[in-house]
Amino acid sequence: MLVSLLLAAVLVLAGCPPRSSIAQITRDPGRYTGKEATIAGKVVDSYGALGRGMFQVNDGTGTLWVYSNGFGVPNNGLKVIVTGRVQQGFSFGGRSFATILSETQPRH
Numbered sequence: 001m002l003v004s005l006l007l008a009a010v011l012v013l014a015g016c017p018p019r020s021s022i023a024q025i026t027r028d029p030g031r032y033t034g035k036e037a038t039i040a041g042k043v044v045d046s047y048g049a050l051g052r053g054m055f056q057v058n059d060g061t062g063t064l065w066v067y068s069n070g071f072g073v074p075n076n077g078l079k080v081i082v083t084g085r086v087q088q089g090f091s092f093g094g095r096s097f098a099t100i101l102s103e104t105q106p107r108h
Helices: 002-014 022-027
Strands: 036-049 052-058 063-069 079-092 095-103
Touching: 022 036, 022 063, 022 095, 036 063, 052 079, 052 095, 063 079
Parallel strands: 063 095
Antiparallel strands: 036 052, 036 079, 052 063, 079 095
16 A cells, blocks of 8 residues: 555656746746746736737746747736746737747646
8 A cells, every 4th residue: 555655656746847946047048948847836917818828927036927829828816837938039919028938738
């Protein structure tokens, strides 16, 4: 029984992607550009329509805009875990963003 529980715990933890802090990403965006990263935090601003849009996440170390194309836009105040590809020099809705996370998986 103990072995089964231990094995289940290992499988669950192995399925969780490692998280990066927003400060790590914004401090050295070139290191993360084109790579997948996972962040967790609270939505502090958002806008969008028809499943596309942008929302800003604050993890306590900084804020980062997330582009959502087909995953919807969460409400302000919601806690989220987001996985996406880091991009630089992104424009959306007439606004320019230096560094963003382009969502690649449904959020938790």
